[in-house]
Structure formats: C-alpha cells, structure tokens
Amino acid sequence: MTEALVMAKAEEALLELGLKRAAAVLSASVEWAAGHQATYAEFLHRLLDAELEERYNRYLQSRLKLAHFPFHKTLADFDFSFQPSIDERQIRELATLTFIREGGNVIFLGPPGVGKTHLAVALGMEAVKQRMSVYFVTMQKLVADLRRAHQEGRLEKRLRIYTQPKLLICDEVGYLPLDALDAANFFRLVSERYEHGSMIITSNTSFTNWGTLFGDQVLAAALLDRLLHHATTINIRGNSYRMKDKLKAGVTHALKEEVMTG
Ligand code: ADP
Ligand code: MG
Numbered sequence: 001m002t003e004a005l006v007m008a009k010a011e012e013a014l015l016e017l018g019l020k021r022a023a024a025v026l027s028a029s030v031e032w033a034a035g036h037q038a039t040y041a042e043f044l045h046r047l048l049d050a051e052l053e054e055r056y057n058r059y060l061q062s063r064l065k066l067a068h069f070p071f072h073k074t075l076a077d078f079d080f081s082f083q084p085s086i087d088e089r090q091i092r093e094l095a096t097l098t099f100i101r102e103g104g105n106v107i108f109l110g111p112p113g114v115g116k117t118h119l120a121v122a123l124g125m126e127a128v129k130q131r132m133s134v135y136f137v138t139m140q141k142l143v144a145d146l147r148r149a150h151q152e153g154r155l156e157k158r159l160r161i162y163t164q165p166k167l168l169i170c171d172e173v174g175y176l177p178l179d180a181l182d183a184a185n186f187f188r189l190v191s192e193r194y195e196h197g198s199m200i201i202t203s204n205t206s207f208t209n210w211g212t213l214f215g216d217q218v219l220a221a222a223l224l225d226r227l228l229h230h231a232t233t234i235n236i237r238g239n240s241y242r243m244k245d246k247l248k249a250g251v252t253h254a255l256k257e258e259v260m261t262g
C-alpha cells in the first residue's frame with residue numbers, strides 16, 4: 001500500500017470507530033510526529049488526546065445547557081478585591097467541591113448585587129467540569145413549578161428533577177414570601193435532599209426572618225435545621241457590583257472637586 005492509501009484507510013477506520021476528531025487530526029498528527037521525531041506511543045497519545053479533548057468539550061457544552069445557569073461566569077471572573085467581606089480562601093476551598101462529596105450545603109447571604117448568584121454559578125460550573133450533575137433554579141420558578149405539578153397530581157415525578165442532581169442551586173430565596181403549599185413543597189424538597197445531595201442557596205433574608213418568609217416558625221426551624229446541619233454560610237456585606245461604575249464616577253467627581261477647591 002502507498003502511504004496515501006494507508007492514511008486513507010486509517011482515517012476510514014477511525015471514522016468507523018466513531019473517532020471523528022482523531023480522524024480529522026490524523027494527517028496533522030503524522031506530520032507532527034515526523035517533524036518531532038516522536039515515538040509511536042507519543043503519536044498515538046497525541047491522536048487519542050485530541051479525541052478525548054473534543055469529547056470532553058462536547059460533554060461540557062451539553063451539561064452546561066442541562067444545568068440551566070442564567071449566565072456562565074467563573075471564579076476567575078470574580079473580583080475579590082471589590083468585595084473584601086468575602087474570604088477568598090474560603091471560596092477557593094469550596095471550589096475544591098469537598099462540600100459536595102460530603103453532602104454539605106452552601107448558603108450565600110447578602111443584599112442585591114454583591115455577587116451571590118455569580119459565586120453560586122461559579123461553584124456550579126466547577127462541579128459540571130468535575131462531571132457532577134448540577135441544576136440551577138430560582139426559588140420563584142421552583143415553587144411555581146412544584147405548585148403546578150402538585151395541582152396536576154404529578155408532584156412526586158416533578159420532585160425528581162430537583163432531588164436527582166448532585167448539586168441543586170436554588171437562587172433568590174426570600175425575595176417573595178411563600179404561602180403554605182409553596183413552603184411545604186420546598187420543605188419536602190430540602191428534606192429529601194438532606195444528606196444525599198448538596199444545595200447552594202442564595203438569599204437576601206437573614207435566617208431570623210425565615211419564619212416570616214415561610215409563614216410558619218416551626219417549619220422554618222425544621223428547614224434550617226436540615227439546611228444548616230452540614231453547611232457553610234457566607235455572609236456578604238458590601239456594595240453592589242452593579243453600582244460599581246456609578247460609585248467610581250462619584251469618587252472621581254468628589255476627588256475633582258477636592259482638587260479644585262483645595
Ligand atoms: P446578587 O446575586 O448578589 O444580587 P450577582 O451575582 O447577580 O449579585 O451580581 C450582579 C452582577 O455583578 C453580575 O453580573 C455579576 O457577575 C457581577 N459581579 C458581582 N460581584 C462581582 C465581583 N466581585 N467581581 C466581578 N463581577 C461581579
Ligand atoms: Mg442574584
């Protein structure tokens with residue numbers, strides 16, 4: 001067989017095996033191996049690595065879609081210097097995902113705009129990268145969905161969407177007070193996940209007000225008991241990042257005035 005024929009046959013075989021990316025980079029890899037006096041093993045490793053990388057990227061794309069994140073932002077996109085009340089080391093420790101392996105929870109508390117959702121998504125993206133199943137939902141959407149399922153007599157089935165993922169992110173707990181059915185459904189969900197799967201919760205409402213929020217002090221206490229049993233609570237105190245540029249403009253303005261008057 002000529003060299004060209006061997007290449008064509010090899011490419012065909014790779015395609016038949018479903019190794020599309022390896023087939024695509026075959027001739028470039030052969031050239032690379034010749035140019036670098038690579039060993040046969042090195043050549044094979046390079047070829048298979050290209051295939052694996054492509055597969056992993058495809059896996060990531062589909063898992064990121066399934067996770068329903070509102071945006072894709074990572075810890076690298078987070079400016080810790082803007083939010084000094086956050087202990088960067090503690091967040092980096094959470095990003096090792098030990099808390100998920102141990103079935104623990106994370107709760108981000110703080111006013112609007114301080115980065116609660118950003119950090120929750122960043123940890124969620126890290127979990128997806130580590131091949132864990134993740135689902136993101138706002139509290140508002142969650143309770144509306146469970147309420148509808150309850151009315152249609154398929155609550156059990158619908159609950160599974162939220163109990164099965166290794167990590168469930170529930171965003172914006174406390175923006176709206178809940179009625180008895182919503183509170184009971186949420187309690188049910190938290191109880192079923194307790195010690196099986198982790199949750200990340202973000203809230204603008206401190207725990208002392210959860211009784212009012214859930215319209216039931218006893219239920220709120222039982223809920224917090226489960227949520228906080230193996231949990232890290234991160235209290236963020238600071239300015240809204242959304243106001244950053246406005247604040248900056250204000251500071252520059254004040255400085256200019258000082259220069260002019262002083
Ligand atoms: P919260 O959920 O606390 O209301 P978000 O996480 O939605 O706030 O943050 C609001 C916006 O500001 C988002 O676009 C987020 O990415 C960005 N943001 C917040 N804090 C930071 C930060 N420290 N560094 C970079 N971006 C930030
Ligand atoms: Mg938010």
